[in-house]
Amino acid sequence: MVTFFEASLDTISVHHVGNQSQNEMYALSKQSLNLNDELIQKLLMQYFLTPLEKANEVYHLMHNSGDLTLNEVHNFATQVFENKDKFHEISELIAKQLYNVSTHPKIKSGEVYVAYFKDVQIEGNLLDALGIFKSETKETYLKVYPDTGGFTVEYEENGININKLDKGCLIFNIEKENGYKVVVVDKAGSSQDAAVYWKDDFLQLKIRNDNFNQTNNTLGLYKNFVTQKLDEEFEMSKADKIDLLNRSMKYFKEKDTFDMDEFTGEVIGNPQAIESFKTYKQQYEDEFETPIADTFEISDNAVKKQARVYKSVLKLDKNFHIYIHGNKDLIERGFDDGKAMNYYKVFFKEEQ
Incomplete structure (x- = not known):
């Protein structure tokens, strides 16, 4: 069970990943986000972590060959946990790796958020965790506000609903030799062929047999x-x-x-x-x-x-x-x- 009542969002970088088969590219940000706005921090924490509170299954990162060092995400997580100064550089490599496996024509493009959290609790342990999240579904929002004795209605397209996380995972800094503890959310789309890329191709997960x-x-x-x-x-x-x-x-x-x-x-x-x-x-x-x-x-x-x-x-x-x-x-x-x-x-x- 995951809880985050003591957790804090330490660092976050945002990139954009397209679909190779659609001739879309990726776009990398030059630096991490500025987290001075406390409300933005709170909303991001809600968006990323609330869906993972419901996760019961705990996974490990793995590789089909049995050699864990061949799992790219495991290598990236290890580098971040050992040297957080390399966080943004590693976040770029994570985005590129996600782009490399985004080859199915039905995989949607979207923003990739790589975040570093402190004091997230899993199974009674307070741990640092590396979070990787992707927003694929965009929505249109109406904005209504008072204006000269009445109200004005405007809209904003391509907004993100913070109550609907498409894909995400938390990699906890524990049990490195077993592939770390990992919890995941994956709101699979209508195409199962496209859906497997997050768990199977990108993260390469195996479920813990507890x-x-x-x-x-x-x-x-x-x-x-x-x-x-x-x-x-x-x-x-x-x-x-x-x-x-x-x-x-x-x-x-x-x-x-x-x-x-x-x-x-x-x-x-x-x-x-x-x-x-x-x-x-x-x-x-x-x-x-x-x-x-x-x-x-x-x-x-x-x-x-x-x-x-x-x-x-x-x-x-x-x-x-x-x-x-x-x-x-x-x-x-x-x-x-x-x-x-x-x-x-x-x-x-x-x-x-």
Whole structure:
């Protein structure tokens, strides 16, 4: 978790980066911004850091070869942390590197802000952090003010909404040998091909395999198993699938620690389905090179995140939705020969 109630913005440089495939260039400023205006500092802090307070995932910088020294952003961050006098010079190199990877035709041009923060808190540590941000979306604003007994309306084009950061990251001065701790925001556009350039091509990130990600990955994996894989091996109604998802969510909300054997025994139950899930898990680990431990501490934040996408609703044509939150034995499925239609029978004690 990131907080910035003690943080301060020490230095910031702004550059412009275009899109190579559109024959756009980059433009570098000659010096860092003057930060004498306290209101500007406050607005910039809000613009850059507020979206990152919501970041749960912590990443590390990496390189596909395994040699971290080949990650350009890691090298730039190291130089800044070791010698802040080189900040503006390094900010120019960061902008040039972002330009080098901005080759997809749908990548938008925009301003790049490279900032140095002091006393940003992550996971209980107050640390210096290097921030890299990009604004791509511009908006038009109306300005209304009194004028000779009435009001005048003007507008300003190509303004930046400080509540809508497009892309950003904070690189914390800790765990250098592991690729530093990094949190990121990326409001991806409609083109996923264009979207990957920030995390994959520019920063080259790998997600840290901590309790949050172990919990998040296990719940996501199990959801995909129930909704996509089980049909290949077992005949199951949608109500039964919803019940399996509800039971898994109940397990994660009530337990402090995940145990694979306990989870599969209590939630899945069927020995054949248990074996199928473990095989499915192994295939996921091999394909994505992301091991999931047999035991780990459950992250409440990850459970809350997954709970938003776990569906407990049974949709019947366009007429009815049935929300199943508890005992699935109180709902029965049948077929009416006269109407030639399926039906559900629902048992309850009180109507509210």
